[in-house]
Amino acid sequence: MGIELVDYGDMRVTEVFPDPPKFGLRHPRTHAENAMNISQSLQVALNHQGKENILFCIGGDHSVSLGTVHGHAQVNKDMVLLWIDAHADCNTCLTSGSGNVHGMPLSFLINELQEFVPRMEEFDELRPCISFKDIAFIGLRDIDPGERYLLEKFGVTYYGMQEVDHLGIQEVVRRSLQEVNPGFKRPIHLSFDIDSLDPGFAKCTGTPVPAGLTLREGLYIAEEVHRTGCLKVVDLVEVNPDLGDPAQSEVTVNAAKEVIRACFGWQRAGIVPSNYQIPMPADVNAESRVSLLREK
Numbered sequence: 001m002g003i004e005l006v007d008y009g010d011m012r013v014t015e016v017f018p019d020p021p022k023f024g025l026r027h028p029r030t031h032a033e034n035a036m037n038i039s040q041s042l043q044v045a046l047n048h049q050g051k052e053n054i055l056f057c058i059g060g061d062h063s064v065s066l067g068t069v070h071g072h073a074q075v076n077k078d079m080v081l082l083w084i085d086a087h088a089d090c091n092t093c094l095t096s097g098s099g100n101v102h103g104m105p106l107s108f109l110i111n112e113l114q115e116f117v118p119r120m121e122e123f124d125e126l127r128p129c130i131s132f133k134d135i136a137f138i139g140l141r142d143i144d145p146g147e148r149y150l151l152e153k154f155g156v157t158y159y160g161m162q163e164v165d166h167l168g169i170q171e172v173v174r175r176s177l178q179e180v181n182p183g184f185k186r187p188i189h190l191s192f193d194i195d196s197l198d199p200g201f202a203k204c205t206g207t208p209v210p211a212g213l214t215l216r217e218g219l220y221i222a223e224e225v226h227r228t229g230c231l232k233v234v235d236l237v238e239v240n241p242d243l244g245d246p247a248q249s250e251v252t253v254n255a256a257k258e259v260i261r262a263c264f265g266w267q268r269a270g271i272v273p274s275n276y277q278i279p280m281p282a283d284v285n286a287e288s289r290v291s292l293l294r295e296k
């Protein structure tokens with residue numbers, strides 16, 4: 001594609017011991033510490049790179065975004081968030097049925113939700129940093145009762161699969177961008193959970209849900225978000241090639257790769273890479289060739 005990539009390396013996950021559940025939330029100290037590490041590393045990377053660049057974080061599960069969104073919001077205070085997912089991931093530890101933090105990251109980050117989250121000093125540093133009005137959800141189809149209650153209570157912009165079927169992906173993306181980022185003035189954080197895609201395209205993920213986005217719809221989202229010119233940070237999470245058979249894992253990884261390429265500006269219609277030079281026959285230089293053609 002003619003783009004230059006800089007690899008900032010892997011984040012090591014630190015496990016903290018002992019780490020008993022708190023309010024049902026599993027591994028609170030480990031999660032809080034790792035989220036803070038991710039947030040700080042992301043801030044360093046964002047401040048280091050050029051303004052026109054895109055920072056890509058490859059998960060990990062969706063708890064990664066607790067750190068990435070927090071870090072991004074410290075650098076770009078006016079950022080908006082597009083959450084592409086089968087799940088709303090805004091359970092509080094009290095509404096969660098699983099205790100898994102990958103279903104809760106937004107409960108720590110969204111200002112309006114703080115009154116529903118019990119205080120845990122481990123998470124004190126991860127101050128909430130975004131409001132519901134700055135978030136659009138696309139692809140939802142497995143929403144827990146507590147999440148549904150909160151989405152309704154705060155009148156949140158969300159386009160579940162029902163809305164995708166009703167409006168079509170083009171209108172869903174147009175409305176989402178228009179609602180959170182009118183005029184394309186604000187930096188965008190795209191948090192793309194591979195389980196937003198239908199299991200036919202992404203079986204190898206921890207919590208697959210049937211009847212999801214097609215790969216075409218997923219790519220359309222990524223292409224359109226790239227086209228805004230506002231895309232600053234992308235999370236691509238919940239890809240787990242160890243789940244499922246080798247064929248399914250290849251399909252899932254390929255889907256993830258295609259989404260990543262689209263975020264970086266690849267288009268299905270093809271692109272001319274920035275450093276591309278058209279091959280010319282060796283015998284004739286371009287100028288004489290043009291004049292030969294004209295003389296005929």
Ligand SMILES: NC(=[NH2+])NCCC[C@H](N)C(=O)O
Pocket residue numbers: 061062085087089091096097098099100102103104142144193195206207238
């Ligand atoms: N990012 C995800 N895959 N989230 C799945 C969450 C599933 C369920 N709602 C939970 O809270 O446990």
